[in-house]
Amino acid sequence: MIRFLIKGLLRDRQRSLLPLLVVSIGVMLTVFMHAWVTGVLGDGIEFKARFETGHVNVTTRAYAENAGQIPIDLSLEGAGEMLEILHSEYPDMTWVERTRFGGLIDVPDESGETLSQGPVTGIAIELLNENSHEKERMNLTDALVRGHFPDEPGEILISDNLFEKLGISLGQEVTLITTSMYGSMVFHNFRISGTLSFGMGALDKGTVIMDLEDARLALDMQDATAEILGFFASEYFEPETAKAMCQAFNEKYSYPEDKFSPLMQNMRSYPQIANLIDYAGLMTFIISAIFILVMSIVLWNTGLISGLRRYGEMGVRLAIGESKGHVYRSLISESVAIGLAGSVAGTLAGLLCAYILQEKGLHFDVNMDTAAVMMPSTLRAHITPVTYCIGFIPGLLSTVLGTMLSGIGIYKRKTAELFKELE
Amino acid sequence: MTNNGNQAIIALEHVVKRFPSGRTWFTALKDINLTLGRGEFAGLVGPSGSGKTTLLNLIGSLDSPSEGRVDVLGREVGKMNARESATMRKKHLGFIFQTYNLIPVYTVYENVEFPLLLLKEKADKRRKAVLEALEWLGIESKAKSKPTQLSGGECQRVAIARAMVKKPEIVLADEPTANLDAENSHHILQTMEQLNRELGTTFLFATHDEKVIKYLKRKIRLFDGKVASDEIIQS
Numbered sequence: 252m253i254r255f256l257i258k259g260l261l262r263d264r265q266r267s268l269l270p271l272l273v274v275s276i277g278v279m280l281t282v283f284m285h286a287w288v289t290g291v292l293g294d295g296i297e298f299k300a301r302f303e304t305g306h307v308n309v310t311t312r313a314y315a316e317n318a319g320q321i322p323i324d325l326s327l328e329g330a331g332e333m334l335e336i337l338h339s340e341y342p343d344m345t346w347v348e349r350t351r352f353g354g355l356i357d358v359p360d361e362s363g364e365t366l367s368q369g370p371v372t373g374i375a376i377e378l379l380n381e382n383s384h385e386k387e388r389m390n391l392t393d394a395l396v397r398g399h400f401p402d403e404p405g406e407i408l409i410s411d412n413l414f415e416k417l418g419i420s421l422g423q424e425v426t427l428i429t430t431s432m433y434g435s436m437v438f439h440n441f442r443i444s445g446t447l448s449f450g451m452g453a454l455d456k457g458t459v460i461m462d463l464e465d466a467r468l469a470l471d472m473q474d475a476t477a478e479i480l481g482f483f484a485s486e487y488f489e490p491e492t493a494k495a496m497c498q499a500f501n502e503k504y505s506y507p508e509d510k511f512s513p514l515m516q517n518m519r520s521y522p523q524i525a526n527l528i529d530y531a532g533l534m535t536f537i538i539s540a541i542f543i544l545v546m547s548i549v550l551w552n553t554g555l556i557s558g559l560r561r562y563g564e565m566g567v568r569l570a571i572g573e574s575k576g577h578v579y580r581s582l583i584s585e586s587v588a589i590g591l592a593g594s595v596a597g598t599l600a601g602l603l604c605a606y607i608l609q610e611k612g613l614h615f616d617v618n619m620d621t622a623a624v625m626m627p628s629t630l631r632a633h634i635t636p637v638t639y640c641i642g643f644i645p646g647l648l649s650t651v652l653g654t655m656l657s658g659i660g661i662y663k664r665k666t667a668e669l670f671k672e673l674e
Numbered sequence: 675m676t677n678n679g680n681q682a683i684i685a686l687e688h689v690v691k692r693f694p695s696g697r698t699w700f701t702a703l704k705d706i707n708l709t710l711g712r713g714e715f716a717g718l719v720g721p722s723g724s725g726k727t728t729l730l731n732l733i734g735s736l737d738s739p740s741e742g743r744v745d746v747l748g749r750e751v752g753k754m755n756a757r758e759s760a761t762m763r764k765k766h767l768g769f770i771f772q773t774y775n776l777i778p779v780y781t782v783y784e785n786v787e788f789p790l791l792l793l794k795e796k797a798d799k800r801r802k803a804v805l806e807a808l809e810w811l812g813i814e815s816k817a818k819s820k821p822t823q824l825s826g827g828e829c830q831r832v833a834i835a836r837a838m839v840k841k842p843e844i845v846l847a848d849e850p851t852a853n854l855d856a857e858n859s860h861h862i863l864q865t866m867e868q869l870n871r872e873l874g875t876t877f878l879f880a881t882h883d884e885k886v887i888k889y890l891k892r893k894i895r896l897f898d899g900k901v902a903s904d905e906i907i908q909s
Contacts, residue, residue: 262779572764
């Protein structure tokens, strides 16, 4: 009997191929949309992590309290030892030192007098270390407009806007005027090796990127760093793991009475970012839910129509002596088979599309010069464990529910009425 | 009364059937009393709306009476639950429809095999029975064809084969020749007459087709939901 029903299912394209296609397409769209929305909203957060906060970061308690002022005088000393601890206790994480500072760039004329001056935000990263992935993490290769990356100490990168505004030429020496970690005035000369454009005002206004060792030398920060940023291997923020890490680390190494003791924070420790994460989570939920609902209605309808279309066949089968329960169960079994096959096919297709967009991304050249919020210029999908199973809600559940509902008609109608419909 | 004096296998006593019609009720059958014996070749004859199909549905346990009692093969239809009705149809009744109602995705062989699958007959027994039924009806060469590849007469032959393959005690045929031309109608009716004679199957038709009426051995004329006459034709 089962073989007989399968034979019928396979031969009747209206019963098999068409619903299978509809379910597959619906599931594919659901899976893809979920990955896309998760990726796009998540990328905003990841961008923030890569440039500013890391997924977790370690700094002094005092620095954390005044982080908005980037107070390098409150930086973490003994950075090498702390890095060793972090590497040994959390070997799966990537740990990088970062120091941000404020200052002025002074551009001299031929006689050494000030030609122009401009305020800058300096970001010191591991630029000369060949094993470092900081260039990729901050997408510097794509942002390079002129010149080349520093390949020896004393060379820096500067934002292209500022470069033009101050009338600097490549290879020219400029003076960084700032304060050292100990509060003294600092004048340090650097050579401009290249310029950068991130495509967004917040970074392009006046950013200087230099090697960490150069910054240490200039700012008198021997074995010190403003922050140590930690990144998860998945490259995505993992809130629960981050929270647990911070709790364990702080219990062991951080002392509330010592404002220079290390403190580990995660992205959610920053109220603005926490709001952004909550907002992204909510938006992902809402968009996915709307999409799932729409697809569920479509697929529910498919199941419903497929069942209604076969009332005639049901009439014959009942007349021949098949019980209503058997007819109903066979309808549901068919819809489970279609729903399952469609969900698997749709999920695979959706995952493939999402994977391509996760790896390649969608680059857009929207000018964000005036944007104050940092957003990536390449949007990517992001496949999460939820992406693997989310398509089964509209694909399997709705299809089967639709069939179950249409099948209820078999029970509610008297056999003779089904029979009349058959005639 | 029964035509041949045999034991009654269908008995209706004071049967009334009403259907809801808006806020009122429409009475389709009014106080029907009828008995049919084993091996009869009888027909419910009358104009459209006289209650033929309703009566056939009651006998076929597809519906239950509003009043009165319908006994089929010693079981009271009104007291059977859905499962028992289905079992009755599966084991003892065969249906033939005006529009054939073959399942289009299955071949002729598979359509005829279907009732035996429901009876959970073994494969070799099924095969033998199906081929025998196709042979009776002269359509063995069409075994692998789909219903859409057959003529109307051939489709009705397949429908008869499907009804007869399990050798039921009663076959209920609702306007079986309505969609057939004269020649095909006669072939079909001759075949059914032969099956009635050789297998002793009881045939009950619902028809107003003169071609069918000519073959009947008992004509039960219905008019306005009542038995107007019950005539036994002497051969």
